[in-house]
Amino acid sequence: MLRPGFAFRVEARDGTARAGRLETPHGSVATPAFLPVATYGAVRGIAPPELAGAGAQMLLANTYHLHERPGEDAVAALGGLHGFTGWRGPWLTDSGGFQVTSLSDLLEIDEQGVTFRSPVDGRRRFLSPERAVAVQEALGSDVAMVLDECRPLPEPEVDGHARARAAADRTLRWAERSLRAHTRPDQALFGIVQGGGSEALRRASARATAGLGFDGHAHGGLGLGEDRGRRAELVAAVHDELPEEAPRYLMGLGRPLDLLDGVAAGIDLFDCVLPTRNGRHGLLFTRAGLVRIRNARFRADPSPPDPACACTTCRQHSRGYLRHLLHVNEALGARLASLHNLHFTLRLLEEAREAVAAGRFDALRRELAGVLETPAE
C-alpha cells in the first residue's frame, strides 16, 4: 500500500497463518481482525464506546443501506461515517452489490451495472462500479470495496461453470472501472476474487485481480452454501496468487470455526452479522460451547452467561436475568447478548493473533475446535 496514511505489515507467521497490522488514516488495526457490522451506521443497539470496550478496532457499514437511508449526501454532510456515527476509528464499506442481489427485486444485470427495484420505495435504481465507488467516497470509509457480480453457490448444474466464469470475468472488468473511478487518496480500494466453486476460476480471478494493483483483496461469494472443507480449499488455493504484502479479507463469515479456518489459511480481515444476530436470538458463544440462553433451565441461574468471559454482560449480569430479558423481548437483552458475542468473537481473534506470534496457532485451533460449536454441557 503506497497511499499516504495506509500501510500493511505482516509481523508474524505460523504456517500459512499470519499476524500483522493495518494502518489507516483513522487508526491502526491488529490483524487478523474481526469487523462488527454496523448495517445502518450502528451495531444493533450498541454505542461506539461499548464496541471499543469489547475490543473492536474497525467497523463495517453497508453502503447499500446507507445509500437508501439517509443517503450518502447526508452522511457526508454530517462528517462522513466517522462524524455521522461517532465511531472515530477505521471503517470499511462494502460495495452494496451483495445487498442489491439479495434484498431487492433484481431487474437486470448487464455490462453497465445492476438495475433493481428498491425495497424501500419501490423505485428503479441503478448501481454501477462507478456509482459504488462514488457512494463509498461520499461515505468516507477508510477501505472501499469494488462492485462485484456475486453468484450463489452451488452453481446450477447446467451452464454453472460458464456462468461462474462470466461473472468472474465481469467482476474483473468492473474492478478495472472501479480503479479508474476511484479518486479519494485517503481511502483504500480492495478488489474481490470471484469464480464460484471452481478452484481454477478463482485462481485465475485472483491472479488477474492482483495484477490490477489493489490495496487489498477479498474472497467474494463464499459462505453461500459450500461446505467448510471445500471453502478452506478455495481460500487456500487463491492465496498462492495474491501478493503477501496486501491484506486479505474473507467477506461475511463469522462463526468461530470459520474464523479459525480463515486465520489458518492466512486471512487478515473478517466481518459478519452472526455475533449480533445470534445474540438477538439468544444463542451465545462461550468457551464451553454454544448456550441457548432462553432455555427454561436458566430461569433462576445466578452464574454469568459465560463464566470464562470478562465482558460487561458477563461481569454484571446473570444467566437468569439475560434469559428473562430475551424471553420478554426487552431490548436490553438483545444488546447484552450481542455485546457478549461480539466480545467473544473479538477476543477469539486476539487470542489467534497471540497464538500466531507465539507459533502455537495450530494448538489453539485444535483446543477450541471440539467445543466452540457444540452445545455446552
Place this chain on the structure above:
Amino acid sequence: MLRPGFAFRVEARDGTARAGRLETPHGSVATPAFLPVATYGAVRGIAPPELAGAGAQMLLANTYHLHERPGEDAVAALGGLHGFTGWRGPWLTDSGGFQVTSLSDLLEIDEQGVTFRSPVDGRRRFLSPERAVAVQEALGSDVAMVLDECRPLPEPEVDGHARARAAADRTLRWAERSLRAHTRPDQALFGIVQGGGSEALRRASARATAGLGFDGHAHGGLGLGEDRGRRAELVAAVHDELPEEAPRYLMGLGRPLDLLDGVAAGIDLFDCVLPTRNGRHGLLFTRAGLVRIRNARFRADPSPPDPACACTTCRQHSRGYLRHLLHVNEALGARLASLHNLHFTLRLLEEAREAVAAGRFDALRRELAGVLETPAE
C-alpha cells in the same frame, strides 16, 4: 416513617411545593423525584449505569409483569430486584392492579380480589391484596404499593358516583388487609387514594387511608381522562387530608407540565413510561419545546438533539444521526432518544428541587410553561 432504614424529611417549602429527602435501605432520594419505569426489570434498552448517569435515583418495576415472567421466585432467587437487575439503588413496585385491569381479560372483581385471564398463557389468575403484598415482598422492592380498585375516568353518567364510592371503599378495605399481610420490615408500604373524579370522595378516601398509618400515600386513578386543571384540583384537595411528614406519590403521570403541576401541589414522587415511550417514537422533550426528530428536515442537521442538554445523546450525536437511526428502526435510536428524554425529565425535577429550595419555583414554572409542550420553532 418509623421503619429502620427509612426516613422522609421535608427540607424546604415554596407555597405548597416542597423539596425533601426519602431515605431507603438502598439509598437516598432527593425529592421531588421522577422514577423511570423498568417494566420487566429494565428500562427499555438502557443499562443501570446509564440511568445513574442520567440522574435516576430510584426505579419502578411492574409487579404484574414480573409475576408473569420470570415469576417472583426467580427474581428472589437471583437477589431480589437489586441483584436481579443490577440496579442497586432504591426500587418501588406497583401492586399489579393497574396492569391486571388494563392488559388482561378481566373476569371478575369481588371482595376477595381480582380474577383475570393472563395474556401470557391464557390461564385464569387471581390477585388479592394479600397476594399483591406477597409478590412485592418476594421482589424485594424498597417501597411496595397496596392493591387498589382502579376505575376509569370519567365515570359513566349512570351510577358513576356510586361506583366510584364503592371502589374507593373497597380499596380502603383492601388497604387494611394489605397492612395486615405485610411482614417485611425493610420494605415500606404506601396506601392509595381513590374516589374517581369526585373531590369529596377522594378527600374521604385520603382521610381514611391516612388513618391506617401507611409509610406514604399515592394518588390513584388519575391521568385517565380528566383535564389538567381538574386533576390539579383533585390532587390539591387531597393533600389537606394527608400527613405532611409522609411522601406523596402521583402515579403514572410524566409529561413535563404534569410534573410541574404535581410539584406545585406538593407531590414528592412521580413515575411514568412517557419519557421512554416518546423517545422510542421520536418525540423529544427539549428546552425549546417538543421536537419530532424523525422529521425529514433534520436529515442532515449537525446540531445536537437539544443544544441546551448535557446528556450523552446530546453530547455525542447529531439530530441527523438520531433521526436516521429512528427512521430505519435501529435499536440504538430508541435507546439514545429514551436516554435523552429521561435525562431531560430527571434534570427538570432537579431544577424544581433547586427552585423550591431557593423560593423561586413559581418563576421556574412560569418560565417553562410556555415552551415545554409546544413544538420547537
